[in-house]
Amino acid sequence: MLWKETEYNGWGRVLKATGRMARPEKPSALTGIFTENPCPAIGSLRSYGDAALNSDGDAIQMTRLDRFIGFAPETGILEAEAGVSITDILSTFSPQGWMPAVMPGTGFATLGGCIANDVHGKNHHGAGTFGDHIESIELLMADGKVKRLSANRNKDLFRATIGGLGQTGVILSARIRLKPCSSRMIQVDERRADSLAEFMGMLETSTATYCVGWIDATAKGSALGRGILEEAELTSSNMTPKLRKARKIPMDAPSFALSPPTVRVFNKAYFNRIPEQGRGVLRSLEDFFFPLDKIHDWNRLYGKRGFHQFQCVLPDETAEETLTEMLRRISNSGLASPLAVLKRTGSGNAGHLTFPIKGFTLALDFANANGAEELVRGLNRLTANAGGRIYFAKDSLATPEDVAGMFPEMADWQQIAGTADPNRSFETDLTRRLKIRGKK
Numbered sequence: 001m002l003w004k005e006t007e008y009n010g011w012g013r014v015l016k017a018t019g020r021m022a023r024p025e026k027p028s029a030l031t032g033i034f035t036e037n038p039c040p041a042i043g044s045l046r047s048y049g050d051a052a053l054n055s056d057g058d059a060i061q062m063t064r065l066d067r068f069i070g071f072a073p074e075t076g077i078l079e080a081e082a083g084v085s086i087t088d089i090l091s092t093f094s095p096q097g098w099m100p101a102v103m104p105g106t107g108f109a110t111l112g113g114c115i116a117n118d119v120h121g122k123n124h125h126g127a128g129t130f131g132d133h134i135e136s137i138e139l140l141m142a143d144g145k146v147k148r149l150s151a152n153r154n155k156d157l158f159r160a161t162i163g164g165l166g167q168t169g170v171i172l173s174a175r176i177r178l179k180p181c182s183s184r185m186i187q188v189d190e191r192r193a194d195s196l197a198e199f200m201g202m203l204e205t206s207t208a209t210y211c212v213g214w215i216d217a218t219a220k221g222s223a224l225g226r227g228i229l230e231e232a233e234l235t236s237s238n239m240t241p242k243l244r245k246a247r248k249i250p251m252d253a254p255s256f257a258l259s260p261p262t263v264r265v266f267n268k269a270y271f272n273r274i275p276e277q278g279r280g281v282l283r284s285l286e287d288f289f290f291p292l293d294k295i296h297d298w299n300r301l302y303g304k305r306g307f308h309q310f311q312c313v314l315p316d317e318t319a320e321e322t323l324t325e326m327l328r329r330i331s332n333s334g335l336a337s338p339l340a341v342l343k344r345t346g347s348g349n350a351g352h353l354t355f356p357i358k359g360f361t362l363a364l365d366f367a368n369a370n371g372a373e374e375l376v377r378g379l380n381r382l383t384a385n386a387g388g389r390i391y392f393a394k395d396s397l398a399t400p401e402d403v404a405g406m407f408p409e410m411a412d413w414q415q416i417a418g419t420a421d422p423n424r425s426f427e428t429d430l431t432r433r434l435k436i437r438g439k440k
């Protein structure tokens with residue numbers, strides 16, 4: 001197999017790594033190197049920070065291992081290699097009436113990446129995480145052997161692999177349960193929320209299958225936390241979506257592109273485009289689930305210095321007070337970008353380190369400008385003090401102290417990961433930075 005010295009980065013482009021990378025096309029090529037040199041697998045590098053980086057070490061990019069292995073149209077069970085993307089699954093199977101039961105906000109994420117971060121979607125409150133829809137996983141272990149994992153077979157390792165940040169082995173393939181869909185379109189209803197309290201109330205009482213909020217993180221005073229709620233249902237429609245070719249950002253944007261006045265003006269216009277009485281629109285599944293994928297490399301909009309993403313989940317009991325304080329700090333900082341999302345989350349624990357708990361999740365981007373690191377570090381501390389969690393897929397700035405205590409099953413997970421990978425061959429920059437694997 002060919003190794004190539006490569007410089008690569010997380011999606012936020014702040015954290016980078018240099019090391020040898022291989023991109024095998026056959027699973028057999030992988031088993032070959034593993035007996036001598038087990039190393040972490042990475043997907044399409046859509047994690048924002050350093051979850052998929054291995055500085056000065058080796059990494060195996062799985063994106064060429066992207067074959068569908070089998071599909072049972074009577075049950076919707078799909079078996080696929082780990083490098084298959086969520087978009088590939090959606091565009092291949094939605095014309096046949098099936099779609100992934102849970103999808104993150106980008107279709108570029110791979111099956112392996114979705115399992116390793118146990119991703120959630122706009123239907124978490126009803127459908128749980130990606131890991132709740134997995135039948136079985138084929139895992140290449142550090143000793144070169146392949147194990148099949150499921151809820152009945154190697155069940156501790158199965159749970160530790162779901163959301164396990166690639167620390168138990170390389171996911172070669174998985175069998176997942178798709179859900180039925182009657183067309184490739186979705187009916188979306190959009191309504192304005194004028195304040196945080198109103199927004200949270202609307203999210204809490206929504207009965208929609210898919211529910212997500214855009215939040216104006218520049219708003220202050222009585223408008224603090226205002227935004228737009230999107231509620232959506234799969235629908236029957238004869239329409240075939242017109243999928244436009246994705247556009248490219250040809251270069252890094254200049255620093256004024258997302259300056260505070262520009263963002264304020266944009267956010268105001270974005271909020272006001274929804275009439276007071278709300279509106280309904282029919283969208284393609286791709287448009288609704290992956291709105292940012294229409295612009296390739298949109299991460300270049302933040303300029304050369306890149307950006308940080310912050311995502312927390314807060315339990316119901318502390319959510320309103322903590323979100324108010326977070327949004328107050330963010331709007332006062334003038335550092336908010338237009339990309340800010342508020343969602344409701346349900347309970348669920350498909351994996352030991354699964355991120356969502358019952359409550360509310362807030363996600364925001366901050367250009368890597370002066371003051372941004374300090375702001376995000378403060379938000380991380382607020383999250384820890386409120387009994388919440390930060391999301392490893394997005395994080396680039398948390399400390400081991402911030403995350404200690406966020407995941408009650410961490411000790412059990414460390415023990416299972418330690419047995420699966422005693423030499424810590426699968427450690428990444430994130431697991432080292434946050435000391436997630438525990439003491440040696």
Ligand SMILES: Cc1cc2nc3c(=O)[nH]c(=O)nc-3n(C[C@H](O)[C@H](O)[C@H](O)COP(=O)(O)OP(=O)(O)OC[C@H]3O[C@@H](n4cnc5c(N)ncnc54)[C@H](O)[C@@H]3O)c2cc1C
Nearest residue numbers: 043044045046047104105109110112113116119120166171
């Ligand atoms: C625009 C955008 C929107 C997003 N929206 C959401 C969202 O709504 N919900 C959500 O939960 N996440 C969301 N994310 C985050 C994204 O879904 C996750 O970071 C996902 O894990 C990325 O998949 P990937 O294939 O790029 O994996 P990478 O980022 O390359 O890797 C992620 C982790 O998975 C491990 N890994 C990857 N492949 C394998 C494998 N085959 N075997 C073992 N370990 C492996 C890596 O070691 C790493 O720890 C979003 C990201 C973007 C850029």
